Amino acid sequence: MSRYAAMFERLNGRGAFGAFLMLGDPDPGACANLLDAVVDGGADMIEVGIPFSDPVADGPVIQAAAQRALAAGVRVSDCFELIAGFRARHPDVPVGILTYANIVVARAGFIRDAAEAGADSLLIADVPALEAEPFVREMEQAGIEPVLIAAPNTPDATLQRIAQLSKAYTYCVSRTGITGTHAGGRFDSRLVERLCGLGAPPQVFGFGISKPAHVRAALSAGAKGVICGSAIVESAALGEDVAQLVRSLIGATGNDSASQ
Amino acid sequence: MRLSGRFGRFGGCFVPEILVPALEQLETAFLESQDDPAFAAELNGLLANYAGRPTPLTRCRNLPGNIYLKREDLLHGGAHKTNQVLGQGLLAKRMGKTRLIAETGAGQHGVATAIVGALLGFETVIYMGAEDVERQKLNVFRMELMGARVVPVESGGRTLKDAINEALRDWSASFETTHYLLGTAAGPHPFPTMVREFQRVIGREARAQILEQLGCLPDAVVACVGGGSNAIGIFADFIEDPVRLVGVEAAGKGLEGEEHGATLLRGSPGILHGSETYVLQDDEGQIADTWSVSAGLDYPAVGPEHAHLKDSGRAEYVGCTDAEALAAFKALAVKEGILCAFESAHALAHALKLAEADPVSAILVGLSGRGDKDVAQAQALLA
DSSP, X not given: OOHHHHHHHHHTTSOEEEEEEETTSSOHHHHHHHHXXXXXXXXXXXXXXXXXXXXXXXXXXXXXXXXXXXXXXXOHHHHHHHHHHHHHHOTTSOEEEEEOHXXXXXXXXXXXXXXXXXXXEEEETTOOHHHHHHHHHXXXXXXXXXXXXXXXXXXXXXXXXXXXXXXXXXXXXXXXXXXXXXXXXXXXXXXXXXXXXXXXXXXXXXXXXXXXXXXXXXXXXXXXXXXXXXXXXXXXXXXXXXXXXXXXXXXXXXXXXXXX | OOSOOEETTEEOOOSOGGGHHHHHHHHHHHHHHHTOHHHHHHHHHHHHHTSOOXXXXXXXXXXXXXXXXXXXXXXXXXXXXXXXXXXXXXXHHHTTOOEEEEEXXXXXXXXXXXXXXXXXXXXXXXXXXXXXXXXXXXXXXXXXXXXXXXXXXXXXXXXXXXXXXXXXXXXXXXXXXXXXXXXXXXXXXXXXXXXXXXXXXXXXXXXXXXXXXXXXXXXXXXXXXXXXXXXHHHXXXXXXXXXXXXXXXXXXXXXXXXXXXXXXXXXXXXXXXXXXXXXXXXXXXXBOOOOOSSGGGOOSBOOHHHHHHHHHTSEEEEEEEHHHHHHHHHHHHHHHOOOBOHHHHHHHHHHHHHHHHOTTSEEEEEEOBBSGGGHHHHHHHHO
């Protein structure tokens, strides 16, 4: 069983909490500590960015994190080492990579290396279902699970492709636009239902999750989990206690709140 | 999508999933408009009676060789860009959009978008790198005069590619009411195909004009390549002809260094701003900073059709340095009484080299824009 499948089984109906951090931000050593801190705070799965100079799906917080990492001289191999280190310390916590197409195609064997480092899934923000097949094929060969994005405006035929191609979970965007804390999401239960009906892997909401109320709303819409990115990255950049932030958000993932 | 959006291995539609429906809507509107005589009539009417088409073909009287200039510098707005903003503006109307957004480097495409925004009654927002806003105050004022709002982009390197990133971000949240009026034949499908079709008029006219003036096809067609819209526009109707097609990239301070914008000559295949194409990047895929004396050629990617024309060998691509372009800019002013854009001077510089090697060959040059915008910079550089 994959680490994601095992995690969802372990949670037994509780919503999964995914914490996002940019690898190498602000430097590899500090980043390794932050990864441990979010697990300490209770994160069920980790999503990690591999920094790209031109992240068009991201808002200012994540872009700034990528720029800090690149300014610190972080390379893709450093990112894979961070993942491998995390994998050794936390053998059961699923790790998903979020990055951009040019990072993947620039390095021969990127997908294989990511799998070998211990990553469980890969989401390429600027590869929609329309362009995903060659990447998905390579991921399947390497034993890393593809994650695709579904949006409320995605037509049914495309959702069906997404349901077929995705493995670990389905990344549902909660609103139009980019990542960030500037606006909360509208958690579309219709999107979750449509994906469920198509047999897609567990629906996880991202974009605009920064408060316990957002977590509750996402899970109330039927999602199996949430991913919180900008709020955690911003908190880390301000030197705050990210474990505490994660704890406060996870308080909203229990069965009770999910059924409200 | 109804079309593949591919040019050989290049092109495609590499955008976040949320933008795919907007691009599909655009493709549908574009394809339907191509079969709609009313759309063609309205666009052709605007091109003729508003923008001033057809533009002349001018044979140089005093420069050496046998050089013909396709005078897009005489188009309303001062550059070829007006051709395609009129086309996209009408498409945006057709789709019921009420707002236009665009990126701009030095401001030429921003000005062109502001023109069509004013003419067709759109709310218009132009994203421009904060560095460029500072350097191009006059163009910022021009856009504002025509009712556009200019948003300085503070992220990244604060130049053109960052303005594109920001426009894409805006569009991810606003596509229901907003058309992203991309400025060149690059980006995700359908932009490269659509912009080529709206710029094809350059080569169609030039081909007919040179057949009339010279009695035969030219030996070579030469155009500068930044994103590549004026070059693909002038090449398109010559692709089936036995004519050399030469794209001229910005060699900046020299191709041996890193301060240039020669994507096809020094870049490698990658994926940027929605398209698989040649990209200036480091060994890990991080996008490189570029340099050219002409802001319009200062871009780290290139339209995917040019990537394909290069790899297939149908077109050849060469570089021209800042110094060579400036010399050609000056020569055209002194010998012919024409102030051209620095971008266009790159094409002319290479045409002069071809003319020197073979003085009888007929060379068609895309003179993509006029030089008013560059006069202050020329004064500083040539003083």
